[in-house]
Amino acid sequence: MKPLSRFKCHGMPFQIFEPLVSRSLLGIHFQRPSFCSAAAIEWRTGPNIPSANPLINEFSSYCYQWDLANAMKALDSMQKYHIWVDSVTYAELIKCCIARGAVKQGKQVHRHVFSNGYEPKTFLINTLVNMYVKFNMLDEAQALFDQMPERNVVSWTTMIAAYSNSEFSQKALEMLIQMLREGVRPNMYTYSSVLRACKGLFNLAQLHCSIIKVGFESDVFVRSALIDIYSKWGELQAALCVFNEMVTGDLVVWNSIIGGFAQNSDGVEALNLFKIMKRVGFWADQSTLTSVLRACTSLALLELGQQVHVHIIKFDQDLVLSNALLDMYCKCGSLEDANCTFNRMVEKDVISWSTMIIGFAQNGYSKKALESFEAMRFSGTKPNYITILGVMFACSHAGLVEDGQYYFRSMKKLFGIDPGREHYGCMVDLLGRAGKLEEAIKLIHAMEYEPDAVMWRTLLGACRVHRNMDLAECAAKQILKLDPDDAGTYILLSNIYANSQRWEDVAHVRRSMRDGGIKKEPGCSWIEINKQIHAFILGDKSHPQMDEISRQLNKIIWRLKEVGYVPDTNFVLQDLEGEQSESSLLYHSEKLAIVFGIMSLPKRKTVRIRKNLRICGDCHVFAKLLAKMENRRIVIRDPIRYHHFHDGACSCGDYW
Template identity: 75%
Template sequence: MRRATSMLKLAPPWLVRFSSVSASSLVDEFTKFCYQRDLPRAMKAMEAMQRNRLWADAITYSELIKCCLVRGGVEQGRLVHEHVFSNGYEPKTFLINTLLNMYVKFGLLDEAQKLFDEMPDRNVVSWTTMISAYSNSSLNHMALEFLILMLREGVRPNMFTYSSVLRACNGLLNLRQLHASLTKVGLESDVFVRSALIDTYSKLGEQQDALNVFNEMVTGDLVVWNSIIGGLAQNSDGDEALHLYKRMKRAGFAADQSTLTSVLRACTGLALLELGRQVHVHVLKFDQDLILNNALLDMYCKCGSLEDANLVFTRTMADKDVISWSTMIAGLAQNGFSTDALKLFEAMKLRGPKPNYITVLGVLFACSHAGLVKDGWYYFQSMKELFGIDPGREHYGCIIDLLGRAGKLDEAVKLIHEMKHEPDAVTWRILLGACRVHKNVDLAIYAAKEILKLDPTDAGTYILLSNIYANTQKWEDVAEVRRSMRARGVKKEPGCSWIEVSKQVHAFILGDNSHPRIEDIKREISRVIQRLVSVGYVPDTNFVLQDLEGEQMEDSLQYHSEKLAIVFGLMSLPKEKTIRIRKNLRICGDCHLFAKLVAQLENRVIVIRDPIRYHHFQEGVCSCGDYW
């Protein structure tokens, strides 16, 4: 008796009271601590209740479980689970579902599955919790299997079940079957289901099906608008995404962070800097949002406005994650500021998050486009040791590009044969580009043939191979290449360039005279070229691809799409305005020289974005240092 008294003296005052209070008071104390989210005291009270074979109501336990989730109390959550099943107590389905959700939120799917299997009664919430858990964990086959089991048990799925399982669909057949199923039960009009349908069709690249779902009925919820705009932006249909954004605003919906993130992605894909700046104004209305800020940063980098990107990165972003740093490093590298990209990478290693796969890719791209062979090799060979990242196909591609640009073609070929990944068409195209620059005909022919084995419809490779044969007087081979093109129905993709003037996008295509001012533009091109010739410009016909129409070389060069766009920009934009152009094909050497000289003679800044990188022309030089 004396021993028991001394133990009580050491205990907290509130616990001492449990020895003398009534059962109802003990439960009341426990309830109070649960609602106060006082986890240590609630757990102590629960221990006392268990010793006295007392239980609270299901709602109180659910509050305690929420507290465990907030505090990351995995072990405490397991003790709650043990308590509510102790001494033959049978908790209600509602409480078991709450425990199930707790295990899912903690990422303990095996324990969730075990509890689910032991449930005496499973309702739609139980099944939906598990389906959602497997869907969110990308265990798509399990999510779909559980839906089938659920239906077999006679439990009817609800809108949350379908919205979860739809996102687990990784095949069009499954998706269409589910679409038909939910239409039968009348759930196709539910906001969450429609949104999930649109998201899933978009994820599978079936954008027309996504649009059909969107257009089937009047959309009265922002969630659905966000799904369709986001899907279009992610599938590179920026024009339609922006069109729907305008429709959404006319319908009276105010954009939220999700909307603006998708609109910024659309602006990024179309290189619409001015529209992106207008969206930036709306971004400022919201509290700091990391995903939105990353989209804003990416837009400025990919629209070639490094000053704006740097301001967002250094001043606007209170928080930065690995995506932020990687975006800025890649943006600097792609815009020709490789040294700055590598400096930022060093800063990231000191005070930023751990670099990931994409970060290292940006670093290697910077080395490749600055000719930093030694640095590139160092980062490539040590990326596993330093950052725990295994080199992927893209990393190998950067190093092959680095070696090829530096003229180390034998080393590039050796690396292709030694790489852990089977070389794809992109890998061989990198080598082919280097062969053309360094005029290695035999290796170029070898690389071109490897590309055509993997991608028999690659028009650019056929044309380049034809030119290589023509330059070496191998006319029979030229004829054979052209016969192959005709037999396969392969046609050369025409060069196309876009420029934004007064909120309108103007497109120029070689050989297309549909632009309303094309005659004025051609006259101005002739005037500009005469001025350039007077200071030593000579059109470089080595960069003319000999297509099947046999265009005159210098005439063809004169009307390359980027030249048309540059001259239209000179005619349409004030002197202080940067001429920004996007094009679908890599810029040729003659157009590169043309842009440098125009920038110098006209005292203009010209930025051209091609599929590989960005070129900033000013005062007769380019940010790439003529190394592209």
């Protein structure tokens, strides 16, 4: 028996011999040398450093092959014979446990490396702490962290990153302070993870300052984390500053800034940056394309979205990206493409289903939305807060009062989701649409939430449809209390007064608007022709083909009048653009955009318009008649709903 050379021993007399080995088929029988009982030994092994101990060689090779089952068997024997290996090999095994989600095995490794007086190194404990973090077992991670005799920057960063990503993000900041007090210096890893735990701009500025002070601001990880958190707080200019200071950036930094603009509904800037990114020579990945799709979605750019779709095909199917694509098709009003995308998805999560349900509902296909919901329940995917909103939206849109009430009342019992403010909003919409204005008001007063401006606007919408001036006045006043800058509501209120010849009240409203410096946003409609966006703004004649468009519009109106179209200047409760004379009504931006679309697009192609304000009643009639006369599909997306005009009817069922 010859002694082995590579080992370390903690404080006990030792003499190590190779165990006698006899190999059977599976099991390995070891003879335990009695004199190495409680000795804590660390063997240095590794893929290329064979040990003279065959058990260790077995174990280590299983670890590096990620053969979890056999590694655990070998670990058992090592436990029995009080043998330990080096930290790197354990770390490999732990990595394998993390990748496989093997909690039980991971805990076993944990027990093993703390057994019989063995003292694992900081490195190894860090790996175990990280394992518990990855298993989302923060309490275990914290307990292990607390009992560490020595904590280095990695130990701290592991915990800080864990808390930053959790609901206890406050704890991440506290730990950063604690870490500084104990004299451990944070590194780039620490800063890039703690940034997302910021509780506000002041906090963020403090962190940003210390990052500059220690010179980490040029690290790409820190930079992208900074850009990301500034955009999450809506500070796009600050994000852009951080971005522009960069000399050699990477793809993720680009993705951060593009995503920042896309998420803050600045699709134009997001697409602009995307263009520059490509020019500089970066290839888009799934994350980039997801943000680009989101930009297309907010701008209703179907054709650009379709181009992105072509690029997506070269990647393996990606759930988040597919969901974004699905949403793009829904929001651009192309339900056929959305449905097709949905059916082709190999993996669907609650967001995929919700997107599809909401897509059907917003585009006026309530029945299909409810069918999808049933299919979702059948598939076993659990609905969430937003799914139920989509379902209730579908019910209110189709006038399914009882179904909507059923889902509202039983959502807690069936799906374990408490009705939130938005669900109440849907109920108000549902009741209001059905003409049950009294019940809607009762619900608003009975709910446990304070009604907000959105809620009152919903009620106001119902008042407009059911022509209830008194309640409309009350709702409008409530809205202005909560949102005094809402120009549309001022105009509506003034229209209500004008209609009842309450001129003093009209003057009062106008005065409040003037005093408050509130200007109504001009109506604006966009249409995409050949990847170019054409914008039409009420009263703006700068479009190069404006003369031809006006001529065509007049011709169309003339022909429509022959089949019974009467420009309706009396949309007191409808006209949010606040222009009631016939001439201005005739030049509402959506009419110009529709006519331009008909002029420029090939014959059968659907005319797709996006609008910044709700569509007025007159334009709605105009579009319905024109769709029939020209045998064209026209889709108008306003800030809330979609109108699919076809054959003299609209998918909204004249309710919006």
